[in-house]
């Protein structure tokens with residue numbers, strides 16, 4: 486089970502997530518999020534991400550090509566284009582600058598649920614309100630379950646991630662609000678508990694096994 490912890494704000498957050506066994510960490514640039522960081526702070530933090538942990542730049546209101554330029558310049562491992570602002574044109578243009586794209590969308594918006602439909606390496610299915618901690622109806626997956634490298638997000642936490650993995654059968658999971666003590670403030674005990682719960686659930690016979698990771702990159706697709 487691939488585990489991403491998103492919205493990290495300090496080097497200690499990164500250290501804890503990495504030591505807990507997270508496969509990826511997310512740093513957010515956003516004018517609408519409490520977790521949004523400035524470019525200089527993002528540059529400091531991404532330089533702190535250890536080898537073997539995938540660094541993901543997360544954006545929801547930055548123009549795609551601009552975000553791709555930031556991801557390339559700062560040495561990110563992937564760029565998560567999150568939400569309705571990014572369509573086929575934005576993905577195509579961004580890929581010319583930085584090809585390691587993740588597409589984050591909500592099933593309620595009726596997206597194409599084939600992984601790679603817009604050229605992305607990873608598809609992320611979230612609630613319609615990114616980073617809100619809101620859950621969504623996982624039974625929607627019955628009619629449109631992706632295959633391959635897709636992550637489940639939206640209202641996950643240490644106490645519900647095992648059940649969500651059993652219900653949704655994703656390749657990976659992503660969390661932000663559920664490992665915080667206050668909006669934008671990560672709780673290190675909750676990060677450790679979340680990663681442990683997700684990894685344990687993936688090892689359980691009830692949840693089955695996820696597809697193997699593709700080769701060529703540390704700790705992620």
Ligand SMILES: O=C(O)c1ccccc1N[C@@H]1O[C@H](COP(=O)(O)O)[C@@H](O)[C@H]1O
Pocket residue numbers: 491492511513515518519520521543544545567589609611615616617618619638639640641659660661662663
């Ligand atoms: O976390 C944010 O503030 C955020 C801002 C802009 C785009 C995406 C954001 N987060 C993503 O939301 C989910 C996690 O949500 P939750 O808080 O666990 O419900 C995850 O995909 C983050 O990358």
